[in-house]
Amino acid sequence: MQDLTRRKILGAAALAAPALLSAQNQQDEVNAAIIGVGGRGTTVLTRAVKSPKVRFTAICDIDPEARDRGATLAKQWKPDLLADYRKLLERKDVDAVIIATPVDLHKEMAIAALEAGKSIYLEKPLGLTPLEVKQVVEAARKAKGILQTGFQLRYDPPRRAAIEHIHQGGIGPVAYMQGDRHTGDLPPEKPWLFDASRSGNIIVEQAVHIFDLMNWAMKTHPIKAMGLGGINVYQGRPFPNRSIWDHYACIFEYPDNIRLSFTHLYIDPRGFSGISERIWGHTGAVDLPSGTKSVLTEREGQAPKPEVLWEGDRGDMTQNAVDAFYQHVRESSEPLNNVTYGMYATLMALMGKKAIEEERIVTWDEVAL
Numbered sequence: 001m002q003d004l005t006r007r008k009i010l011g012a013a014a015l016a017a018p019a020l021l022s023a024q025n026q027q028d029e030v031n032a033a034i035i036g037v038g039g040r041g042t043t044v045l046t047r048a049v050k051s052p053k054v055r056f057t058a059i060c061d062i063d064p065e066a067r068d069r070g071a072t073l074a075k076q077w078k079p080d081l082l083a084d085y086r087k088l089l090e091r092k093d094v095d096a097v098i099i100a101t102p103v104d105l106h107k108e109m110a111i112a113a114l115e116a117g118k119s120i121y122l123e124k125p126l127g128l129t130p131l132e133v134k135q136v137v138e139a140a141r142k143a144k145g146i147l148q149t150g151f152q153l154r155y156d157p158p159r160r161a162a163i164e165h166i167h168q169g170g171i172g173p174v175a176y177m178q179g180d181r182h183t184g185d186l187p188p189e190k191p192w193l194f195d196a197s198r199s200g201n202i203i204v205e206q207a208v209h210i211f212d213l214m215n216w217a218m219k220t221h222p223i224k225a226m227g228l229g230g231i232n233v234y235q236g237r238p239f240p241n242r243s244i245w246d247h248y249a250c251i252f253e254y255p256d257n258i259r260l261s262f263t264h265l266y267i268d269p270r271g272f273s274g275i276s277e278r279i280w281g282h283t284g285a286v287d288l289p290s291g292t293k294s295v296l297t298e299r300e301g302q303a304p305k306p307e308v309l310w311e312g313d314r315g316d317m318t319q320n321a322v323d324a325f326y327q328h329v330r331e332s333s334e335p336l337n338n339v340t341y342g343m344y345a346t347l348m349a350l351m352g353k354k355a356i357e358e359e360r361i362v363t364w365d366e367v368a369l
């Protein structure tokens with residue numbers, strides 16, 4: 001590895017990594033490792049092994065089956081298999097670590113990795129509490145390595161085009177935002193997800209993806225939240241001690257009275273499901289997943305067709321995200337999913353969670369320590 005101390009901010013053009021690597025950087029092979037080869041870890045590792053100039057030297061999981069899965073995916077390098085993540089972090093032949101373990105382990109593992117001088121691709125969210133988030137952010141700001149948060153939706157070309165269009169003033173000033181994440185219930189083979197003290201509840205563990213998109217569009221975080229939620233259908237299922245909600249609705253307010261309404265349901269019948277990420281401005285509105293814009297017109301006449309803001313091969317957003325991560329590691333440059341935005345999305349979720357739990361309006365200064 002070369003010069004990991006040089007830092008620079010890259011523009012949007014640097015997001016889709018491989019074609020953009022400089023000739024010099026293409027020489028730099030990254031020594032890579034992963035902690036946690038479960039569901040998400042397997043998805044990310046499947047992409048990471050395809051990233052150019054990346055060599056896996058170590059794989060860690062407490063579950064031998066997961067270690068074997070990782071070993072198979074990275075077999076060309078015969079990585080060492082470890083059960084103790086601390087041993088992985090002691091190694092000199094590890095520069096960049098993917099951390100894809102349950103949320104209650106993020107703070108401990110992220111800080112240990114950063115203090116050991118590693119760069120990390122840390123699955124969302126940053127932590128379970130405002131204090132944990134603060135500790136991760138402080139460690140990242142002091143660290144030699146970089147921290148990229150696992151918000152791969154930022155690397156989805158239509159969403160990126162829609163957000164860039166907003167930033168260029170394409171729909172005028174933002175007026176309102178809306179997000180929905182509606183699916184069936186979570187997989188019962190992952191008990192930790194159903195324990196809010198381990199996952200942070202669905203607003204912290206899952207909704208952060210969409211919160212990050214809205215914060216990106218707004219270039220800031222909301223200042224207050226109110227909401228209600230609970231368990232209406234899956235009380236005591238699939239585990240008697242289920243502590244995560246199966247539904248909630250939350251309204252966040254950004255500066256200048258710009259509001260985001262967000263609903264999150266896990267009680268959707270199959271085929272009924274969907275996500276929605278929409279942003280309205282003074283002259284039009286964008287639909288993020290389709291990368292389209294509709295113009296605000298008078299009532300008379302036919303509605304104009306939505307304008308497509310992006311065309312081409314949608315590609316694989318997780319591949320784009322990990323390719324960008326390794327590029328940022330080589331260049332020691334600031335990721336698009338940087339620690340500040342990881343903090344914004346996680347604290348926003350914690351603010352919404354507190355508002356729902358306490359049935360009152362909660363303000364940003366109550367969660368931003």
Ligand SMILES: NC(=O)c1ccc[n+]([C@@H]2O[C@H](COP(=O)([O-])OP(=O)(O)OC[C@H]3O[C@@H](n4cnc5c(N)ncnc54)[C@H](O)[C@@H]3O)[C@@H](O)[C@H]2O)c1
Nearest residue numbers: 036037038039040041061062063066100101103123124150
């Ligand atoms: N970005 C996304 O779209 C996305 C999607 C799903 C999950 N996630 C996130 O990824 C993370 C993991 O979720 P998942 O669904 O893969 O969970 P999972 O339960 O499928 O996998 C977790 C893995 O971590 C391993 N593990 C647990 N404790 C460990 C320890 N001390 N040391 C090493 N390994 C350990 C487990 O054995 C398991 O293999 C969570 O933060 C989750 O929020 C992100």
